[in-house]
Amino acid sequence: MSAANKxxxxxxxxxxxxxxAARAAGACAVAGMALTKLATDARALPAxxxxxxxxxxxxxxxxxxxxxxxxVRDCPYDTLKLAELGLEGPxxxxxxxxxxxIPCEMCDDIPCVVACPTGALDHGLTNIDDADxxxxxxxxxxxxxxxxxxxxxxxxxxxxxIDKAITLERRHNERSGAHAIFMPIVHSDHCTGCGKxxxxxxxxxxxxxxxxxxxxxxxxxxxxxxxxxEDRNPMVDDIIDLPDRLPGPGTDNLAAPGGYLPGTExxxxxxxxxxxxxxxNLPGTGGSxx
Amino acid sequence: MSEKTALPVGQEAIQDKGWWLAHRxxxxxxVSQAFFLGLFxxxxxFGIWWVKGNLAGSLTLDILPLTDPFVLLQGMVAQHWxxxxxxxxxxxxxxxxxxIGGRVYCSWVCPINPVTDGAHWLHDKLGFAKGWQxxxxxxxxxxxxxxxxxxxxxxxxxxxVNPISMLHRGLIFGMGFAWTFVLAVFLFDLFVSRRxxxxxxxxxxxxxxxxxxxxxxRVSAVNRAECDDCMDCFAVCPEMHxxxxxxxxxxxxxxxxxxxxxxxxxxxxDVCAPDVFKFTTRFDTTPAPARAARRxxxxxxxxxxxx
Numbered sequence: 344m345s346a347a348n349k350x351x352x353x354x355x356x357x358x359x360x361x362x363x364a365a366r367a368a369g370a371c372a373v374a375g376m377a378l379t380k381l382a383t384d385a386r387a388l389p390a391x392x393x394x395x396x397x398x399x400x401x402x403x404x405x406x407x408x409x410x411x412x413x414x415v416r417d418c419p420y421d422t423l424k425l426a427e428l429g430l431e432g433p434x435x436x437x438x439x440x441x442x443x444x445i446p447c448e449m450c451d452d453i454p455c456v457v458a459c460p461t462g463a464l465d466h467g468l469t470n471i472d473d474a475d476x477x478x479x480x481x482x483x484x485x486x487x488x489x490x491x492x493x494x495x496x497x498x499x500x501x502x503x504x505i506d507k508a509i510t511l512e513r514r515h516n517e518r519s520g521a522h523a524i525f526m527p528i529v530h531s532d533h534c535t536g537c538g539k540x541x542x543x544x545x546x547x548x549x550x551x552x553x554x555x556x557x558x559x560x561x562x563x564x565x566x567x568x569x570x571x572x573e574d575r576n577p578m579v580d581d582i583i584d585l586p587d588r589l590p591g592p593g594t595d596n597l598a599a600p601g602g603y604l605p606g607t608e609x610x611x612x613x614x615x616x617x618x619x620x621x622x623x624n625l626p627g628t629g630g631s632x633x
Numbered sequence: 634m635s636e637k638t639a640l641p642v643g644q645e646a647i648q649d650k651g652w653w654l655a656h657r658x659x660x661x662x663x664v665s666q667a668f669f670l671g672l673f674x675x676x677x678x679f680g681i682w683w684v685k686g687n688l689a690g691s692l693t694l695d696i697l698p699l700t701d702p703f704v705l706l707q708g709m710v711a712q713h714w715x716x717x718x719x720x721x722x723x724x725x726x727x728x729x730x731x732x733i734g735g736r737v738y739c740s741w742v743c744p745i746n747p748v749t750d751g752a753h754w755l756h757d758k759l760g761f762a763k764g765w766q767x768x769x770x771x772x773x774x775x776x777x778x779x780x781x782x783x784x785x786x787x788x789x790x791x792x793x794v795n796p797i798s799m800l801h802r803g804l805i806f807g808m809g810f811a812w813t814f815v816l817a818v819f820l821f822d823l824f825v826s827r828r829x830x831x832x833x834x835x836x837x838x839x840x841x842x843x844x845x846x847x848x849x850x851r852v853s854a855v856n857r858a859e860c861d862d863c864m865d866c867f868a869v870c871p872e873m874h875x876x877x878x879x880x881x882x883x884x885x886x887x888x889x890x891x892x893x894x895x896x897x898x899x900x901x902x903d904v905c906a907p908d909v910f911k912f913t914t915r916f917d918t919t920p921a922p923a924r925a926a927r928r929x930x931x932x933x934x935x936x937x938x939x940x
Contacts, residue, residue, distance in 0.1 A: 402787055405788040406788055407708055407713040407715065409701070409704045409708065410798065411690030413685055413692055424807075425806040427807045429809050435809070458692075460690050460715070
């Protein structure tokens, strides 16, 4: 191509280029905002849609899942489905299951994870018992037959992690006064969210026990409270030797802090300085205070 | 222009070459589109699982992984580094289209192509005006926008609206209301903008066009000297601007259509009665003298020509 064939830049060309660029950029900005709205809306996964085993957290999942459906094809129980536009809640084309329809059967070889080409289902998940699809929650204690004092026990018996993920806890039946209630209790450290309990709940219609995403089902631990029965370490006594506050006139009683005199047994003599008569029973004092 | 311009498109080619040669690539293209869609439908419809998945990602005969490189690129921009399977699949697809022409995907595989071709056919039948014609490079702006939104939202953004996946996945896995996107593209091409979606806006086509920038397989107007200005090739070409530099070029200009916008659909080969066009490679140096009108002197067979 000869140089003579090339157009010489005209002064108007730059202006037109900038105008066209600004137009295109403006249009793309509008379209981009609409697309951004769609993309951010899609993160709000509805609670009844459970992702397959090993699925990354929702915000990472939508970057990783190419919606190819290979997990769906390799699921031997037809548990997984791809969301259809306008019919199901999750982002269109992404895989999910509804536990009440078909729960996850927790295959040992986890074929859905193996099939995933991108790692949207984490290939690091090799033991299905470590799966974390959601958490079963006994959501309707008013209708759960076990909670009413009957022996249904179905959710407990179908649980693939029986006696770990769901246990039956015996309680007193306040209504009859003479019977027991075998309460199904879900333990979050073992529940995989497979949904077998929700599927097999004998109630018509909705189940009394439901699998929910953990972000919905679980609260954050109250780390600012100390659970003395779990954590037996003394808190401050090892660090600072504070005087023991016992019932009495107070720690300002230096002669007998807390109202006790060193070397004496029982309660201090009410007649002496700092002595008193408590209005309650102190353990180990023979109950002589009253 | 000539009096032949007024003839119905392709009529002369049918007379001269016969119906088959005048429709060969159109028919082959429809067969190809049906073939690739059919491969994916064999499983869900007939239980023959040669191919699993869809155009975004698939597994053929349990061994060959294929991944849409554009979808994977969006995922990477959204900061997910995929497993090796998806990367290998995207490389296979990417290298293939880089060799045979990126937009071969558009005209020979994409399931939306029959939809927009149908819209264009009806558009012509009804004699509508061409309507809104955004610049051809608008699709690159859309492509950039998609990648930016992917990065900002951390999602594979285009897959929320992509009518190609909506239709393809819909046919294979269940449609829902995804048909509304397909209908929207059809109506857009019919009423708003002739050849609007595939020719001006679709970022998937833009991506594949960039991918096939240096592709080997090309259409060449090698017999351009025979052109009788019937304009049929321009009438059928979905990206008609790609024809001009090759067909109307001077002796020293290459007759090979080198624009990455060309979809290698081959329809120009079909409708040209004097057989100006043929498929060849980008390295083809067959001499191709320019049309008589372009040249200062009378036709010089075997004139000097630079590729």
